[in-house]
Amino acid sequence: xxxxxxxxxxxxxxxxxxxxxxxxxxxxxxxxxxxxxxxxxxxxxxxxxxxxxxxxxxxxxxxxxxxxxxxxxxxxxxxxxxxxxxxxxxxxxxxxxxxxxxxxxxxxxxxxxxxxxxxxxxxxxxxxxxxxxxxxxxxxxxxxxxxxxxxxxxxxxxxxxxxxxxxxxxxxxxxxxxxxxxxxxxxxxxxxxxxxxxxxxxxxxxxxxxxxxxxxxxxxxxxxxxxxxxxxxxxxxxxxxxxxxxxxxxxxxxxxxxxxxxxxxxxxxxxxxxxxxxxxxxxxxxxxxxxxxxxxxxxxxxxxxxxxxxxxxxxxxxxxxxxxxxxxxxxxxxxxxxx
Amino acid sequence: xxxxxxxxxxxxxxxxxxxxxxxxxxxxxxxxxxxxxxxxxxxxxxxxxxxxxxxxxxxxxxxxxxxxxxxxxxxxxxxxxxxxxxxxxxxxxxxxxxxxxxxxxxxxxxxxxxxxxxxxxxxxxxxxxxxxxxxxxxxxxxxxxxxxxxxxxxxxxxxxxxxxxxxxxxxxxxxxxxxxxxxxxxxxxxxxxxxxxxxxxxxxxxxxxxxxxxxxxxxxxxxxxxxxxxxxxxxxxxxxxxxxxxxxxxxxxxxxxxxxxxxxxxxxxxxxxxxxxxxxxxxxxxxxxxxxxxxxxxxxxxxxxxxxxxxxxxxxxxxxxxxxxxxxxxx
Numbered sequence: 240x241x242x243x244x245x246x247x248x249x250x251x252x253x254x255x256x257x258x259x260x261x262x263x264x265x266x267x268x269x270x271x272x273x274x275x276x277x278x279x280x281x282x283x284x285x286x287x288x289x290x291x292x293x294x295x296x297x298x299x300x301x302x303x304x305x306x307x308x309x310x311x312x313x314x315x316x317x318x319x320x321x322x323x324x325x326x327x328x329x330x331x332x333x334x335x336x337x338x339x340x341x342x343x344x345x346x347x348x349x350x351x352x353x354x355x356x357x358x359x360x361x362x363x364x365x366x367x368x369x370x371x372x373x374x375x376x377x378x379x380x381x382x383x384x385x386x387x388x389x390x391x392x393x394x395x396x397x398x399x400x401x402x403x404x405x406x407x408x409x410x411x412x413x414x415x416x417x418x419x420x421x422x423x424x425x426x427x428x429x430x431x432x433x434x435x436x437x438x439x440x441x442x443x444x445x446x447x448x449x450x451x452x453x454x455x456x457x458x459x460x461x462x463x464x465x466x467x468x469x470x471x472x473x474x475x476x477x478x479x480x481x482x483x484x485x486x487x488x489x490x491x492x493x494x495x496x497x498x499x500x501x502x503x504x505x506x507x508x509x510x511x512x513x514x515x516x517x518x519x520x521x522x523x524x525x526x527x528x529x530x531x532x533x534x535x536x537x538x539x540x541x542x543x544x545x546x547x548x549x550x551x552x553x554x555x556x557x558x559x560x561x562x563x564x565x566x567x568x569x570x571x572x573x574x575x576x577x578x
Numbered sequence: 579x580x581x582x583x584x585x586x587x588x589x590x591x592x593x594x595x596x597x598x599x600x601x602x603x604x605x606x607x608x609x610x611x612x613x614x615x616x617x618x619x620x621x622x623x624x625x626x627x628x629x630x631x632x633x634x635x636x637x638x639x640x641x642x643x644x645x646x647x648x649x650x651x652x653x654x655x656x657x658x659x660x661x662x663x664x665x666x667x668x669x670x671x672x673x674x675x676x677x678x679x680x681x682x683x684x685x686x687x688x689x690x691x692x693x694x695x696x697x698x699x700x701x702x703x704x705x706x707x708x709x710x711x712x713x714x715x716x717x718x719x720x721x722x723x724x725x726x727x728x729x730x731x732x733x734x735x736x737x738x739x740x741x742x743x744x745x746x747x748x749x750x751x752x753x754x755x756x757x758x759x760x761x762x763x764x765x766x767x768x769x770x771x772x773x774x775x776x777x778x779x780x781x782x783x784x785x786x787x788x789x790x791x792x793x794x795x796x797x798x799x800x801x802x803x804x805x806x807x808x809x810x811x812x813x814x815x816x817x818x819x820x821x822x823x824x825x826x827x828x829x830x831x832x833x834x835x836x837x838x839x840x841x842x843x844x845x846x847x848x849x850x851x852x853x854x855x856x857x858x859x860x861x862x863x864x865x866x867x868x869x870x871x872x873x874x875x876x877x878x879x880x881x882x883x884x885x886x887x888x889x890x891x892x893x894x895x896x897x898x899x900x901x902x903x904x905x906x907x908x909x
Binding site: 428 | 630660663671675681684689723762765776797
């Protein structure tokens with residue numbers, strides 16, 4: 240369709256985030272399940288997370304993040320050419336949560352679709368946005384990553400291995416063309432390996448069963464609506480794939496680990512981030528972590544962290560920022576941005 | 579620079595046929611009335627145990643063969659479905675494994691009945707940006723395990739069937755490929771065509787026994803409200819895509835209109851003066867397979883020689899969201 244200007248890159252024009260106000264501490268979790276504050280902190284680095292306290296969906300959190308991102312980008316909602324919503328906790332079964340976001344923004348006609356790539360969802364969405372901007376097919380793309388995990392967690396002793404990890408939250412970015420040479424999104428790199436799909440999954444609803452959801456699945460002993468994770472397995476793959484996909488991004492741009500000014504890993508687990516930093520020999524001050532306050536917000540974690548890093552003055556113009564993710568799928572991804 | 583072309587297309591529909599007469603019994607309806615009301619001849623259901631990724635795998639073989647490629651030649655996968663194998667991860671990840679390819683990216687998108695148009699246009703951007711040369715686009719639905727087979731489901735269940743299709747896309751030879759593409763969403767009344775549960779927005783748990791007993795996990799469809807909107811949207815997308823492509827409707831060899839209610843799709847075409855011989859209502863022969871009906875109909879038309887190399891086709895869709903889109907394509 241539109242012509243391609245090979246030199247054109249995309250950049251992040253504005254960013255916002257939102258987490259619901261209710262804080263759930265590790266001490267709060269000890270009151271609903273058999274666990275200890277020390278165990279959670281030692282294994283994950285998480286001290287607290289935010290949960291919604293009433294009927295609110297990912298789009299409700301997402302729209303607040305989106306409005307801030309649009310304001311920062313000096314973009315009116317009606318000037319958005321494409322809406323992408325990355326989530327694994329959709330508002331409803333169908334249509335896409337991007338539709339709910341579009342309605343909440345009060346705009347019409349803008350194409351809206353969901354990206355369903357779990358912990359890598361934000362970076363998959365960033366890659367899609369990047370293609371549209373680089374080829375001139377869109378001048379403004381709104382990308383939201385948001386989760387309401389709390390309505391899907393088993394916060395009892397049965398579900399504690401997974402339940403303690405996740406939190407609710409949303410982040411949003413507005414992307415548009417980059418004017419400065421050699422700045423903006425330098426590249427994105429996406430991967431998937433479905434042989435490990437069952438190592439971190441929510442099974443139900445599942446088209447593989449007739450019916451795909453029933454009373455036993457909803458209320459039975461197995462808790463098949465809740466996430467299941469083989470934590471050791473995920474950990475082992477994460478600490479391999481993170482460094483690999485970061486190096487892939489650097490190699491593609493003729494850069495080295497030493498060129499990275501700030502690494503923002505998907506906030507899956509502080510112990511993973513620490514091991515990735517150690518493997519890459521990146522000093523602590525070059526890795527941004529905020530999982531202690533939010534838990535794992537999946538598609539929301541990178542934009543939330545990116546926004547906090549900016550607000551904290553951790554990113555200066557010209558800095559090389561590396562975003563990287565690993566999670567369910569397995570999927571993993573990276574992006575390099577010259578800020 | 580060459581446009582993005584469909585290098586190969588394939589489809590797979592499960593062999594088990596469910597007739598209107600058979601369905602009518604379960605839904606406490608009359609088979610002939612059902613056929614007349616829905617405009618759907620019959621539909622196909624999987625044997626339980628197969629998911630969209632399995633259907634897409636079946637469709638991948640002929641698509642790759644037609645493209646003259648092996649699975650290992652692929653750079654990227656894109657999968658659109660509303661009825662994934664698992665809540666997560668997505669069907670794209672599962673297809674990556676089933677194809678036995680290296681860990682290339684697998685993007686899972688949700689765009690409902692316009693899933694093929696949306697995913698084709700997303701794949702087109704990856705190709706045009708030079709990011710990936712060969713992309714597999716899969717659209718598949720297993721809806722039979724999501725439907726209400728009690729009389730309560732009579733207004734919705736007969737419309738849906740199972741099936742999947744795969745298109746292999748990449749740069750084509752000169753003159754071939756995507757000439758124009760449009761897509762849009764208007765979520766003002768998305769409840770006209772939706773499935774509410776499980777609902778992440780329900781606090782504190784997204785699905786209860788009560789939700790199930792009320793049947794809120796089944797698709798809901800308000801055709802009286804949706805049909806007139808669909809006609810307007812088909813007219814709009816066809817006009818827009820023809821304008822963008824610098825092409826008059828007369829130059830289009832065949833139109834494929836993807837919509838849950840085939841008589842409405844045909845009415846839309848008729849209102850534009852498109853002769854019935856030049857349009858396929860993609861859901862009429864085997865039910866509405868969500869976004870998949872569109873590439874399935876294209877694949878069937880290519881297979882039967884009804885359209886071929888050099889022909890300009892218009893692929894248009896209107897559905898849940900409300901999402902719409904159209905692609906003008908020279909085969």
